[in-house]
Amino acid sequence: MRPPSGRIGCALTLSIFASIGLTIVYALGGQTQLEGLLLFVALGGIAVALVGWAHNFLPKGPFEQSREERMAKPVAETEAEESFEAGADVVGRRYFLVRMLGLAVAALGAAAVFPVRSLGTRPGRSLSVTSWRTGRRLVTEDGRPIKAADVIEGTLLTVFPEGHTDAMDSQTILVRLPQQIVKPLPGREDWSPDGIIAFSKVCTHAGCPVGLYNEESHRLFCPCHQSVFDVLKAAKPIAGPANRALPQLPIRVDTGGYLVARSDFHEPIGPSFWSIDHA
Numbered sequence: 001m002r003p004p005s006g007r008i009g010c011a012l013t014l015s016i017f018a019s020i021g022l023t024i025v026y027a028l029g030g031q032t033q034l035e036g037l038l039l040f041v042a043l044g045g046i047a048v049a050l051v052g053w054a055h056n057f058l059p060k061g062p063f064e065q066s067r068e069e070r071m072a073k074p075v076a077e078t079e080a081e082e083s084f085e086a087g088a089d090v091v092g093r094r095y096f097l098v099r100m101l102g103l104a105v106a107a108l109g110a111a112a113v114f115p116v117r118s119l120g121t122r123p124g125r126s127l128s129v130t131s132w133r134t135g136r137r138l139v140t141e142d143g144r145p146i147k148a149a150d151v152i153e154g155t156l157l158t159v160f161p162e163g164h165t166d167a168m169d170s171q172t173i174l175v176r177l178p179q180q181i182v183k184p185l186p187g188r189e190d191w192s193p194d195g196i197i198a199f200s201k202v203c204t205h206a207g208c209p210v211g212l213y214n215e216e217s218h219r220l221f222c223p224c225h226q227s228v229f230d231v232l233k234a235a236k237p238i239a240g241p242a243n244r245a246l247p248q249l250p251i252r253v254d255t256g257g258y259l260v261a262r263s264d265f266h267e268p269i270g271p272s273f274w275s276i277d278h279a
């Protein structure tokens, strides 16, 4: 039967090879089941080694000290020497096993660092900006510029920044209210010319397109989880899971009568989890 230190050494060696294998499998593109198996072996090897260590090398009780004669007899001296040599051997094996354990943990740690690459590149400011820019015209999905006169009360129009009709984070809805009931928030007095208001179409709950409008209640509806936004209150959510108003796009009418953006949105569009504004 293999001595305890041999079994512990085997377990640690297995763990080291499993960690190396885990790194190689990940670098080659990954395979979920194989990675799980290798991780199991890497962790299991260390666990088996630690349990074996505790069983075989740590002192076992009960401890008691027998009374001995003051002077050691020749026989006792011999036993002491043998015991010392055996102890030196144990210390040597322990030192080797400690290094093996350190190697196994380091290999597993190195294998665990590699998946950090899977997090991808940093999003940077891409979550805070869209394709809207000052002076960029509002166009339909097929690229047709929108005039203020084209926006009819009671209808919902989806628009994009000119030249960026494929930018889904920039899709915006236009509604026209009777001028007398528009109550802009402070600082937004010139954002809704002729009663035309533009809001991000990306729901602030989970990002679905807010595509339904009730002209009598002046409310916008998200079909995914039934969030309701009140257009008369700057698209504040009044029902459903969304907890943040749809960001408003500042717009104006240019000299040709076309609707253009005054700027980008002033806050991140879409789901609230990356926004610090939960008002």
Ligand code: FES
Binding pocket: 203, 204, 205, 206, 207, 208, 222, 223, 224, 225, 226, 227, 240, 241, 242
């Ligand atoms: S995505 Fe709009 S309510 Fe959930």
